[in-house]
Amino acid sequence: MSGDMDQTSKVDTLREITGLESEDEAKRRLEYVEWDLQQAVEMFLAGREIPPIGASNLYPTLTSQPRGQVPSHPTDPRALTTSSSSPAFVPRGQPREQNAADPSQSSPLRILLRIVFFPFRAAVSLVSFLSNTITRLLGLGPLLVENESPRDANERFLSSFQSDYGDVHPRFYRGTYGEALRTADRQFKFLLVYLHSDRHPRTGPFCRQVLAEPAITRLVEESFVFWAGSIRSQEGAGAQHALGLSTFPFLAVVSPQRGREYGRVVAVCEGLVSSNDVRGFLAGVLDGHGMSLVAARLEQEERITNRRLIQEQNIEYQRSLEADRERERRKAEEDAKREKDEREAQLREEERQRLDRERRDRREQKRRKLQEPEPEKGDTVASIVLRLPNGSRVSRRFLSSAPLRDVFDWADVQGVEIALACLASNFPRRLFNYPEDADISIEDANLTPSATLLVEERSIPEVGPHGLSPAYPEA
Template sequence: MFHDGDTSRGVHFVQLSHREAVAFAQRETKLLFVYLHAPAHHESELFCAQVLADPTMTAYVNQNFVAWGGNVRDGDAFSLSAGLKPTGYPCVAILDSVSGGSGSASLVMSCEGFIDVDVLISACEEALAGQNASLDDARARHAEVDASRRLREEQDAAFAESLARDAARARELDAQREAEEAERRRVEEERRAVEEETKKAEEAERQRVEEIEARRASKASKLRDEPADGADGVSKLAVRLPDGSRAERRFHSTDTIADVYDFVDTLEELDEVSYSLVTNFPRRTFARSERVSLVDAGVHPNGAMFVQTESS
């Protein structure tokens, strides 16, 4: 009857050793209701059936005490009975493990032999009344300890939460700094790339201009003198440039397209490295390397050509 798992009826005896029950009652700040069962005593079974199983008794014990019971034939209950030294059975005792606070228990009340429900409840009530002051003090101390513990836990939790927030903020700031640093590096790399491209473009333009100027100077120094107007075998040629301007010159009819290229190369209005000379009627493109005379090119005694660039 002391180890029945069903706590919905009867006295709720804790499933612990009696020393563990003493410690448990101290933590619960309740007196310990002890029942020592002696099967050899004929009144023991009657006491269990008529007193301990009585609904009023069970409700009273379960509400006011921590209950522990044992058979004196078992070692644990036998050890406790040796300490209590009851003179008869069944035996009910009330132990106080709360007031001392040292883990030991003192005997508050004991009833030996068969007694009815009313008498047992009256004896328990008297025992409770005598211990109420010390129980209240103990409960107040426990409440204070619990309040202090809860306060510490709340403070620890708040501190941990603060640390977590600080850590999260630190991670956020680190991530922000990393993102800013990555953006700074990207902008710097982009700036350097643009700067490098600009330098390359400037260098290419400088080389292009130098090439044009060098070519212009070289061709001007080698260009044959322009024949006199009205002389025999003179070809008059007009060349239209990409900017819309026109350049005119007289050539010998025996001059070639290469000589026309040399002339065009000297013009300040021309700002191109590569270009082609083209006639319109009939449309024909002449390469720089062609050694075609002006007569064979169809531009003698008068003719017109235009400069065609890659972009035009």
Template sequence: MPPPAASSGRQQQQSLRAGPLLFVALVAVNLSTAPLLVTAKSLPRSRWVAASSNGGSLHDSSASSNARAVAVGVRCGATSSGKEDEGEDTDEPPRSPLSEGGLAATVKETISKLTGVVRSLLGGKGSKSGGAAGGGTKAKKSSKRKPNSSSGGFTEAFEAKYGKRHPKFNEKSFGDATETAWGRNRLCLVYIAAEKGSGGKAAKVDDAICKALADPEVAEFIDSSFVMWVPGGKSSAQRVAASAAAAKRVGARSLPFLGVVNSASETDKMTLERKLERSTVAMHHCNPPPSASQMVSWMARVLELKKNLLEVELAEQQRLKDEDTIYTERVEGYSKSLKDDALREVREREEEAERARLAEEERLAQEVLEAKQREDVERREKKAAELGQEPPESAVKGAEAKAATLMLRLADGSRIRRRFLRSDPMGKVLDWADVQGVDLDAQRLSSTMPKASFSHPGDSGMTIEEAGLGRQALLFVEQKPKGATGDSDGTVDEAEAAAAAGDEGTEREL
């Protein structure tokens, strides 16, 4: 910020520059008005009478154009023609600046331009030079717009003039207000004020209606029975546009308008879509405008006469509600059915997959079993061939018997016998048992005399004589104990002995 001394010095310089400019402005105004007065005096009396009878303006196109030419000449510093200066009454229409308010407009325009130049110079703003000869200066136009003097909605303007006690004004769109009224099963009270500046009777009617709306009884009655709509908008232009559109929809012939609109639901036969049909069911003539009590009486009578519309629409709304409920239940039921079907399909697929898995496992197990069976058959056939012929029966007899007769009791209770050389290994006896269907992996051979057990392959190496079996011996099949290896401990537990007790007689027979 410059120091105070420098600031005051600059202000003095601007004042010195502005002084001559103000003087020039005053001189220019005097120079511009003098020819106008002379020209006005030069008009014939008939033109003066015509001008005074028309409110001070001559309705002559040529006169208007001449007036504009004179005004331009004055602004440029030129003078009128000599003929007009002398005030001669010629056939040519005088170029009078009085037409269309020429004198006032010219003076006002000249002062406005000169004031703009002075302000531009005093404010220190740059100006565009008009050239060395002209030396004219033009002030920059401000880019700022004037604030909207009509800001604020209807409710704000109403409260500013009539107080805050009033019905609830719906300032949204006309369609929104009527749809709200339909949803609440009410009629829509519509008030469209006359355009601002109408004046006269329309303004008085608007004032009377607004005073009635400010009455507590009226406000309470409207809030309890209607939805009230007024044209909304933050600017007067928006409210005027909303008023014009609404007036056309409700069939208003003039403004202000006070009426009642009913909304009914209808179904489009082509699209089957529901839509609202709006119709004006009552209008107040507003001539004279209603007082508070008259407005309440009028609204009560409208409700009484049109209650059947509300009853019909209420029944229609209930029907639509029931249809929506049924539709919702059907949709929910259908959705639940789809969900259940999906879950059932998932469960069925899982069960099918489990059955397929079990079947595959069973198939593989069967294949393994069949392979094992084929392997067993091949092994047993091979072992049967390797057993060879039995020793003759005579080899069993005598003190120096070289053979022994062994009887094998199978798991199914059947018995088989065969002769072996006493020098044959127990492995050959076990192979013989294998050929008869004994599972040597899970079973073993046991004897009671002596008490011993023989397993494959642990006992396969010892001979029959080393095993302690005599010329005649009884062997039976038993399951191997859990965790038992292929080796035998040469003993039989008590359970095995009890199981073999019944075979002692058979062994004696041998």
């Protein structure tokens, strides 16, 4: 209803309804509520005064209490504001304006005015309710909210702000409100929110003078994540509702809180403010609530340190386990190798003993056979001299028709490993191997009437399953 009237009509209507004689006073009240006639009438009938332009600000000292709680003060709560209810910087939960000492609230004239204009108030409320309901049912949404993505809206606002007011201001966070809140949480900082109204008369001076203050820029960039948005965007409108905006300019200090999309409001600064006021507001927030951020940062660092220690301990434990496994593996391999070597050594020893027994038995049998008397010298008898590897010589007579097997048996009895050695004659040189040449007669071997045989190792010895045995063991 009030949006369809021009400003002059609203001033006249407010004066008629409230009985205000001063046109300036009526205009000042309408400016305070951004020319919302209904809200101006309700504020007057409720007895709420608005701050005069240029009034000084008194705000409570923010103490080190949990964010979102109202600091306790020994003084009367009315000391939070001036007598004229100038805009105050208050933690969330305290009223922005109050004038509990105004005796005119209960004056007969004001009571009479409430009764007289009750039908008008009811009509205004009904029209406002019906308008909002119809708009909502039609799905039109707030007419001033532009339908675009939060990121696009933020980029458009930052570009527009830069074009209107230049780049002398604290650095804005480029991203959505939620991203800014999460960034503040990661950096253990408060989120400073500025909600912008390009139609409010105080917006221009605030942006050009207060936000351009170098000291404020340094303070904000060092201690806060600074997010700004237009109330004409969907995200800005949501923040306006969640943060409880009532007038402009509007700053809110917000801390992240799980389960709250817009975080938890720590303190707000709104209304006609100077750069000194904003500096004091920000400093008060940091003094009163900064320790909670320090504690959160220390707690997070402790968690990170503990997590790193646990990871290092786990890594060291895994390394220790791996080292133990490696030692056990090597020990098992060494034990297995030792057992294998012992088994093989035992098998070799058993094989050696078996071969020794066989050799002894064989040689004993051959020795008994060779104990028969040698044949007498004659044309059919060959005299054989055997030169052993140790330099000694042995001789024996054999029948010329006897096979070389008898000579090999004789050499075997003398301790020659006939399977690994050969008997060699010099003139002419000839090699005799066992058992290949065992059946050749001594005469056919040209060892008659006499011959000297040398014991030599075979050039290509035969390899048995347990390796080579020495060709010339001790007899």
